[in-house]
Amino acid sequence: MTLLRTSRPARADRGIPDATVARLPVYLGALAELAADGRSTCSSGELAEAAGVNPAKLRKDLSYLGSYGTRGVGYDVAVLRHHIGRELGQTQTWDVVIVGAGHLGSALSAYHGFDSRGINVAAVLDTDPARIGTDLAGVEVRPFADLEAVVEEFGIAIAVVATPGEAAQGVADALVAAGVTSILNFAPAVLQVPETVTVRKVDLSIELQVLAYHEQRRASGHEAADEEVAG
Amino acid sequence: MTLLRTSRPARADRGIPDATVARLPVYLGALAELAADGRSTCSSGELAEAAGVNPAKLRKDLSYLGSYGTRGVGYDVAVLRHHIGRELGQTQTWDVVIVGAGHLGSALSAYHGFDSRGINVAAVLDTDPARIGTDLAGVEVRPFADLEAVVEEFGIAIAVVATPGEAAQGVADALVAAGVTSILNFAPAVLQVPETVTVRKVDLSIELQVLAYHEQRRASGHEAADEEVAG
């Protein structure tokens, strides 16, 4: 036992690198496809191909979860699905609340594929009286003031912010106060939250601007200019 | 001249790191806010705060664009906006086509803040006859078969895929064939495209699964377990 005392870096308790965690759901999706095709086993090469990553990276990613492959053979599809799902917390269903019943909020409520991944939209909230009481994919829109009650009722830890940018910080403050500890932010705003709260941000406009940057470079012929310096 | 021949890494022609490019739009947003507040100048510290990054990172990011600050003073808000905007290709308006007029496609068409960032939704396409002809935020939904015509008509280089996962690869193939060179993919599918085409992927379900992972760890008390190994 004492042998390994200092040999391990700092991943003592299986803290998986962020980059790996973000890819696990992709692997899970690829495995679901393989399973649907009737495959019961697969190699790292096949799975990597289906997930669009390099095989070595895939193997390293999976190695963080444990050794669930068989050398010379590959991975058992069902076994691997089970272990990745467990690691991602899919043994339980996570009830989430969506704040903002505008176009994006509606799109999210209706998004299929949440259910199969352990995510359930438990409630949708809005401040606009015109929206309150309407039905979004089977969930009734409730007043934002119900936030605390909703969080309590469903034991909600994860919230989605789909409001205009101006409203986002106020909503985030209320979410934190209500006890939410993870926020997915679609509003074009930088949220200020305590360190104990995890925030992920998705900005549709930013994604397009990054693409515009690449187009711009392409258009001005920057691609093969690596030798310029030697001239 | 010969002095520098091999001293430079490979950024000869101002190829900005991907991570930096992804942050430039955030800086632009923060600068817009400062400008709206009547500020004409700002320090790296203030801007970094508003953008939610560390000041050294901000300065390094900006240094890739050139030296547009003044030592001892800071940055001129208007000047910096101009240069970041130019680098991101905002001197022109990018017409984009959205494929898929479902909930997400509708949300994207209606998304405000595209216009101010040089993005214009030129067309929305769908295969569903029930959707064709309907109006989405001022844009009429056209049949998917019009793709080539639309790309030609507007000179489109950037497309958004907002279809179900099963349809995504077929759509991507058609986009590439029509001459599109950048794709923003919202469909839960791994797109196979030629190397010359840039793809960015946003998967709503993945983002939530990553949050669920963090919640799961929190719940099982993994945070302060770094000493476990020494015991």
Add this chain to the structure above:
DNA sequence: TCTTGTGAACTGGTTCACAGCT
């Protein structure tokens, strides 16, 4: 013989800390 699992090298990105300029 085939494929996993993983040290080791490498690459890209972040942070530090200070020289250089105003």
Add this chain to the structure above:
DNA sequence: AGCTGTGAACCAGTTCACAAGA
């Protein structure tokens, strides 16, 4: 005196290449 711009140290993540094992 103050703030930018940037080399240098550092850290995370990726890829390589091969030993270990079915």
